[in-house]
Amino acid sequence: MPIVGVLALQGAFHAHARALKQLNVEVREVRLPHDLDGLDGIVMPGGESTTMSQLLLSSGVFDVLTQRIADGLLTMGTCAGLILLAERVLDARPDQVSCSVLDVTVRRNGYGRQINSFETDIAVTGLETPFTAVFIRAPIIEEVGSGVEILAVHNGVPVAVASQNILAASFHPELTSDVRFHELFLHMISSASTVR
Amino acid sequence: MTSTSSNSGSMRVNRGLAEMLKGGVIMDVVTPGQAKIAEDAGACAVMALERVPADIRRDGGVARMSDIEMIEGIQASVSIPVMAKVRIGHFVEAQILQSLGVDFIDESEVLTPADEAHHIDKFNFTVPFVCGATNLGEALRRISEGACMIRSKGEAGTGNIVEAVRHLRSIIGDIRRITQADSAELFDWAKKLQAPLPLVQEVAELGWLPVPMFCAGGIATPADAALAMQLGAEAVFVGSGIFKSDEPAPRARAIVEATTHFRDASILVKVSRGLGAPMTGIGMDEINQRYAERGW
Numbered sequence: 001m002p003i004v005g006v007l008a009l010q011g012a013f014h015a016h017a018r019a020l021k022q023l024n025v026e027v028r029e030v031r032l033p034h035d036l037d038g039l040d041g042i043v044m045p046g047g048e049s050t051t052m053s054q055l056l057l058s059s060g061v062f063d064v065l066t067q068r069i070a071d072g073l074l075t076m077g078t079c080a081g082l083i084l085l086a087e088r089v090l091d092a093r094p095d096q097v098s099c100s101v102l103d104v105t106v107r108r109n110g111y112g113r114q115i116n117s118f119e120t121d122i123a124v125t126g127l128e129t130p131f132t133a134v135f136i137r138a139p140i141i142e143e144v145g146s147g148v149e150i151l152a153v154h155n156g157v158p159v160a161v162a163s164q165n166i167l168a169a170s171f172h173p174e175l176t177s178d179v180r181f182h183e184l185f186l187h188m189i190s191s192a193s194t195v196r
Numbered sequence: 197m198t199s200t201s202s203n204s205g206s207m208r209v210n211r212g213l214a215e216m217l218k219g220g221v222i223m224d225v226v227t228p229g230q231a232k233i234a235e236d237a238g239a240c241a242v243m244a245l246e247r248v249p250a251d252i253r254r255d256g257g258v259a260r261m262s263d264i265e266m267i268e269g270i271q272a273s274v275s276i277p278v279m280a281k282v283r284i285g286h287f288v289e290a291q292i293l294q295s296l297g298v299d300f301i302d303e304s305e306v307l308t309p310a311d312e313a314h315h316i317d318k319f320n321f322t323v324p325f326v327c328g329a330t331n332l333g334e335a336l337r338r339i340s341e342g343a344c345m346i347r348s349k350g351e352a353g354t355g356n357i358v359e360a361v362r363h364l365r366s367i368i369g370d371i372r373r374i375t376q377a378d379s380a381e382l383f384d385w386a387k388k389l390q391a392p393l394p395l396v397q398e399v400a401e402l403g404w405l406p407v408p409m410f411c412a413g414g415i416a417t418p419a420d421a422a423l424a425m426q427l428g429a430e431a432v433f434v435g436s437g438i439f440k441s442d443e444p445a446p447r448a449r450a451i452v453e454a455t456t457h458f459r460d461a462s463i464l465v466k467v468s469r470g471l472g473a474p475m476t477g478i479g480m481d482e483i484n485q486r487y488a489e490r491g492w
Contacts, residue, residue: 051239118203
């Protein structure tokens, strides 16, 4: 059984853990650097990216995590998690850190305040039927680098992307009971371990 | 860009924002300057209000929704979610806050109630609401009116955690008992709690409320925050505890750390050092107005 970490510094980590457990994965909450040892994958949840940035630094998780992802650790990021992975973040706090491992430009709160938050059905590459995507004060993906595949688009804007070892979305797959998006991530993990 | 956002304000979208605040600290602020300090310290949201509860308690008078320009100033000064309080039952204050683009409304017993029988019908709004509760029945009544988050009330402005502990234990204890009840007993629970049966059945099945539950009212130290979290709260609100202490910025930061690492005593030791004096606080027998008794 693969062991998947869920970054549990702040945010919607319980919802991700619930989805992963439904898929028969061993889940570990990650708050300190040693929690990262022996993981087959990690999920960076939604929440407040400024809060998580600060806690990533004070806990010492930031440097270790960034190195592991750069070395190929399979990683899924949603909403704030996407911000923490992006190479370029607009409207961030000046002291806010990012692992800078995904070649995209995102704008924090790009979809606006909570009254502009919404849910809608979208087509996702690899899923046969539409997926309900929940956007909450979501970051908007403004640019996607050449090595990054776009998996889903809403109103002409990319909302889910993948690189070699990273799956990321500006929406929240953990807020519905549909676990197919998490399944895509687990497929990445199982195909990587077959290669290994 | 969000022209197809026909599902704005759906239960899932609004409970979802509550989900995003879990594991975090929501801090009461009365000025843009305080909001900035809160964001710098790692707050996951700020709560804009006219006066912190300790000052409302001291000054007396009618406590209302915060000044509009102050709320706008706070919205302009931070990038994290901004919440604001309205009086219980004052749906027009809520309409104004929604129109201002506030991210979450707290229908709060800390302000002077505007209606002695009715809470706001929160289904009439796009913006999500949080409400206080002292027991499970109160929590479920608020959820039945559309609240997307519950906070245990505690006793605001006292710096005394005892009431928050009482309310958390009451709510979580009853949830635990309900999960042990058989289907026939759930009818009796609904009657006893004065709560809708379908919600009682949902609690029995989930083993939890259908919305996130945070803790408020009386948190003054990192240890208080960790206590609330270990008792089962999913995040904390800190009101007077930060800006009525000697050194708000380091205390705010320490409470953020303690809320994340709430089970790790060695980290709690580290973050609790050198914070200066907490707010003085008051005992329950010294106060003549219990805010927790407001709301029905």
